[in-house]
Amino acid sequence: MSILQVRDLTKSFGGVQAVRGVSFEVGAGELLALIGPNGAGKTTCFNMLNGQIRPDRGSVTLEGRDLTGLSPRRIWRMGVGRTFQITATYASMTVRENVQMVLLSRHRRLFDLWRPAASEYVDEALDLLEQVGMRPQADRPCGVLAYGDVKRVELAMALASEPRLLLMDEPTAGMAPKERIELMALTAELVRRRGVAVLFTEHDMDVVFAHAHRIIVLSRGALIASGPPPVVRDDPDVQEVYLGSGAMFAKEGAA
Amino acid sequence: MGFLVAQFLSGLAHASSLFLVAAGLSIIFGVTRIVNFAHGSFYMLGAFVAYSLADRLSGALGFWGAVAGAAVFAGLLGVAVEVLLLRRLYRSPELFQLLATFGLVLVVQDLALAIWGPEDLLGPRAPGLEGIVRILGRPFPQYDLLLIALGPAVLGLLWLLFHRTRWGILVRAATEDREMTGALGVKQTRLFTSVLFLGTALAGLAGALQVPREAANLQMDINIVVEAFVVVVIGGMGSVAGAFLASLLIGQLQAFGILIFPQVTLVLVFLVMALVLVVRPYGLLGRPQAVPRAGHAPETPIAPASQGARIAWAAALAVLLALPLAVGDYALVVLTEVFVLALFASSLHFAMGPGGMVSFGHAAYFGLGAYGAGLLMKHLGAGMVPGLIAAPLAAGLGALVFGWFCVRLSGVYLAMLTLAFAQIVWSVAFQWYSVTGGDNGILGVWPAAWAAPKWAFYYLSLVLAGGGIYLLRRVIFSPFGYALRAGRDSPLRSDAIGIPVKRHQWAAFTLSGAAAGLAGGLYAYSKGSVFPNLISISTSVDALVMVLLGGVQTLTGPIVGAAVFHGLETEMVRHTDYWRLLLGVAIIAMVLVFPQGVVGALERLRPRRPGQAREEAVAR
Ligand SMILES: Nc1ncnc2c1ncn2[C@@H]1O[C@H](COP(=O)(O)OP(=O)(O)OP(=O)(O)O)[C@@H](O)[C@H]1O
Ligand SMILES: [Mg+2]
Numbered sequence: 001m002s003i004l005q006v007r008d009l010t011k012s013f014g015g016v017q018a019v020r021g022v023s024f025e026v027g028a029g030e031l032l033a034l035i036g037p038n039g040a041g042k043t044t045c046f047n048m049l050n051g052q053i054r055p056d057r058g059s060v061t062l063e064g065r066d067l068t069g070l071s072p073r074r075i076w077r078m079g080v081g082r083t084f085q086i087t088a089t090y091a092s093m094t095v096r097e098n099v100q101m102v103l104l105s106r107h108r109r110l111f112d113l114w115r116p117a118a119s120e121y122v123d124e125a126l127d128l129l130e131q132v133g134m135r136p137q138a139d140r141p142c143g144v145l146a147y148g149d150v151k152r153v154e155l156a157m158a159l160a161s162e163p164r165l166l167l168m169d170e171p172t173a174g175m176a177p178k179e180r181i182e183l184m185a186l187t188a189e190l191v192r193r194r195g196v197a198v199l200f201t202e203h204d205m206d207v208v209f210a211h212a213h214r215i216i217v218l219s220r221g222a223l224i225a226s227g228p229p230p231v232v233r234d235d236p237d238v239q240e241v242y243l244g245s246g247a248m249f250a251k252e253g254a255a
Numbered sequence: 256m257g258f259l260v261a262q263f264l265s266g267l268a269h270a271s272s273l274f275l276v277a278a279g280l281s282i283i284f285g286v287t288r289i290v291n292f293a294h295g296s297f298y299m300l301g302a303f304v305a306y307s308l309a310d311r312l313s314g315a316l317g318f319w320g321a322v323a324g325a326a327v328f329a330g331l332l333g334v335a336v337e338v339l340l341l342r343r344l345y346r347s348p349e350l351f352q353l354l355a356t357f358g359l360v361l362v363v364q365d366l367a368l369a370i371w372g373p374e375d376l377l378g379p380r381a382p383g384l385e386g387i388v389r390i391l392g393r394p395f396p397q398y399d400l401l402l403i404a405l406g407p408a409v410l411g412l413l414w415l416l417f418h419r420t421r422w423g424i425l426v427r428a429a430t431e432d433r434e435m436t437g438a439l440g441v442k443q444t445r446l447f448t449s450v451l452f453l454g455t456a457l458a459g460l461a462g463a464l465q466v467p468r469e470a471a472n473l474q475m476d477i478n479i480v481v482e483a484f485v486v487v488v489i490g491g492m493g494s495v496a497g498a499f500l501a502s503l504l505i506g507q508l509q510a511f512g513i514l515i516f517p518q519v520t521l522v523l524v525f526l527v528m529a530l531v532l533v534v535r536p537y538g539l540l541g542r543p544q545a546v547p548r549a550g551h552a553p554e555t556p557i558a559p560a561s562q563g564a565r566i567a568w569a570a571a572l573a574v575l576l577a578l579p580l581a582v583g584d585y586a587l588v589v590l591t592e593v594f595v596l597a598l599f600a601s602s603l604h605f606a607m608g609p610g611g612m613v614s615f616g617h618a619a620y621f622g623l624g625a626y627g628a629g630l631l632m633k634h635l636g637a638g639m640v641p642g643l644i645a646a647p648l649a650a651g652l653g654a655l656v657f658g659w660f661c662v663r664l665s666g667v668y669l670a671m672l673t674l675a676f677a678q679i680v681w682s683v684a685f686q687w688y689s690v691t692g693g694d695n696g697i698l699g700v701w702p703a704a705w706a707a708p709k710w711a712f713y714y715l716s717l718v719l720a721g722g723g724i725y726l727l728r729r730v731i732f733s734p735f736g737y738a739l740r741a742g743r744d745s746p747l748r749s750d751a752i753g754i755p756v757k758r759h760q761w762a763a764f765t766l767s768g769a770a771a772g773l774a775g776g777l778y779a780y781s782k783g784s785v786f787p788n789l790i791s792i793s794t795s796v797d798a799l800v801m802v803l804l805g806g807v808q809t810l811t812g813p814i815v816g817a818a819v820f821h822g823l824e825t826e827m828v829r830h831t832d833y834w835r836l837l838l839g840v841a842i843i844a845m846v847l848v849f850p851q852g853v854v855g856a857l858e859r860l861r862p863r864r865p866g867q868a869r870e871e872a873v874a875r
Binding site for chain 2: 072077
């Protein structure tokens with residue numbers, strides 16, 4: 001059974017057709033990688049899935065419910081969590097408070113004017129931070145963390161919303177290679193345990209081939225291939241796209 | 256028919272002067288990204304200098320020489336201001352730029368007062384254009400025809416300048432693309448300075464040309480700059496053509512508005528502006544500001560008061576409670592005012608700090624509170640208790656309505672819109688004579704008998720203001736307050752985790768307005784009267800100064816700021832006639848050397864917990 005169905009998604013910015021007629025599905029508990037060269041339209045796809053931008057055409061359905069055109073807030077409440085390519089956390093709050101903020105929202109406590117927020121859902125927040133290995137830094141301001149650590153906090157925040165589908169836009173960008181593999185292994189493990197479906201984009205093919213159950217490939221806004229990793233790797237179209245634009249597959253071949 | 260045509264033409268003449276001022280403001284903003292509050296001061300100085308020069312020079316050449324001289328003088332002064340002040344502000348948050356240039360307004364006002372005296376000065380008429388012409392049988396001043404022609408002429412000249420000269424092309428490029436300005440390097444300095452010359456010379460020219468039409472006076476600066484703000488905001492910041500269109504619109508609105516609603520032309524003007532901003536948030540011909548400015552360094556996380564701080568607060572409270580036993584009525588009155596201002600400042604801080612909404616017109620809510628209490632007394636004979644209940648309600652209602660518009664905008668546009676709303680409230684209080692008593696104010700707003708002794712009112716203020724501040728603080732630490740800060744820190748993330756950012760901001764704006772209203776109500780009963788100047792721009796700026804003096808990023812800042820500010824003001828007014836000059840200099844100094852405020856500076860000095868210094872170093 002697929003949890004997310006994307007049909008004919010299309011978006012242009014002025015003259016640029018960023019995404020053209022993209023259709024795919026994400027299965028329950030599936031780790032699906034969306035890959036493609038820079039500017040292929042991956043982030044634009046994500047933005048349409050979580051409601052940040054409205055598609056020109058096409059539909060997005062989550063477990064049979066139509067999400068197209070809803071606000072990010074509504075879509076989040078329906079169970080779609082997200083991490084950002086350019087991290088977006090709350091710099092003036094501590095790491096723990098960042099996670100608490102999500103928990104407060106999930107429990108619909110945002111209009112509570114009285115009880116101190118910092119003492120709500122403390123254990124739950126610390127538990128989540130423990131899972132992503134950020135518990136020792138729980139009381140540091142989020143604005144001073146190293147980039148890789150912010151990515152971990154984002155993961156904890158995404159998990160805090162107990163999503164059924166998690167969208168991760170380049171979850172490991174800006175990290176050291178070893179850290180990347182670790183973070184993705186962690187994600188895969190958490191996802192397996194919680195039964196969350198994940199759609200992620202990633203430029204590091206080591207990460208993709210180590211963890212993705214299935215891969216879809218986007219090039220200039222259109223889907224050009226999809227299937228299990230070995231099939232996609234050997235697809236001539238995919239190889240051409242990647243040979244033309246960078247050495248990522250070459251690197252993978254060497255490794 | 257003739258009458259309507261004459262009205263139309265005088266609207267055009269007004270539009271021309273307005274355009275000269277607004278074009279200068281807009282060009283300066285386009286390149287430097289500074290909203291120059293002091294722009295009106297150059298206009299006023301232009302008028303005064305032209306008056307004095309025309310007095311000295313004689314003959315036909317004398318008058319035009321004086322006009323040209325005044326424009327050049329204003330331009331040179333603009334250069335001096337750029338070199339000495341603005342240059343240090345290019346990277347500051349918008350609020351600091353507005354405040355520092357408002358400091359300049361205060362300085363210029365007092366200097367002009369010292370040089371030209373308080374009287375209105377009626378200048379000579381323009382030689383050769385003293386007469387009138389008849390248009391469809393109606394008399395019309397010849398001089399106004401000249402002005403009408405001048406607007407489009409200046410527009411044309413500016414167009415040539417910006418499209419046909421190297422300098423102008425650079426200016427346009429800088430206006431459209433910030434990155435490219437940075438890449439100019441050394442040339443950037445010269446470009447900015449010369450742009451200031453052009454912009455302020457235009458303002459000076461407009462002021463000088465006004466001399467034959469109206470007496471030069473000390474209120475010209477604020478009046479024109481507020482109008483120019485409206486024009487620039489409607490036209491779109493940085494767009495000269497937009498400024499031209501908007502001047503025509505505003506000129507006509509005033510010419511005909513005065514026929515339809517003589518009392519409320521100002522309201523009409525601001526309403527049009529609010530509507531334009533709702534439909535086109537960047538003005539008619541403006542474009543979105545590319546990068547929102549990174550304002551302050553990220554705030555450090557807030558923490559509930561430590562054990563030590565709690566003890567200090569309790570001790571301070573005990574001292575305040577015991578004080579009436581020890582000091583006389585004068586000290587109690589001053590302290591009562593400090594309490595009230597502390598609540599006012601805290602309410603503004605709530606909107607600005609956690610809410611991230613810089614209000615440049617918070618006096619509106621202070622004033623609505625005061626008038627809410629005053630009007631209830633005047634028209635219904637209500638006493639103090641209903642008055643103090645009505646005050647936050649009236650202000651909260653005002654903030655609810657105005658806030659709906661305000662939360663749609665951010666940055667300079669938000670600041671301008673809050674300012675505009677404050678001016679609406681002010682003009683209603685000032686002009687709706689039959690209800691508000693106009694500038695005679697409302698007298699006899701005295702506390703109930705039980706609260707009449709100074710010590711009793713002192714306690715009442717302590718309880719209400721202290722309670723209000725406590726509540727605001729409580730809200731800042733609540734989930735609501737956290738969600739508010741979340742929306743300020745990252746609207747993108749907040750939207751993606753289910754926080755309705757605008758709704759939170761709106762609610763916070765309303766709450767902040769209600770708290771300011773309670774302060775206003777208390778203020779009314781402490782003074783026994785209510786006047787329109789409670790809603791003036793200076794009251795709004797006073798509140799901003801209190802918040803900044805204490806430090807925006809601190810929670811105790813507004814309280815300390817209010818105490819320091821009120822103490823200094825009380826002393827300054829006692830010892831000098833030129834308190835505005837001192838205040839202006841103090842504001843500029845504060846923005847330049849002390850931007851994190853008193854409490855912020857103290858916190859920096861305090862010994863810190865281990866690791867914190869390192870973290871802050873990493874953050875840089
Ligand atoms: N808001 C926008 N306005 C105009 N063009 C846009 C906008 N967002 C994206 N684009 C364009 O759409 C195309 C796809 O961009 P997108 O960010 O989705 O690519 P991506 O696959 O995420 O790239 P990367 O790997 O670099 O993150 C690009 O050509 C980009 O320039
Ligand atoms: Mg991307």
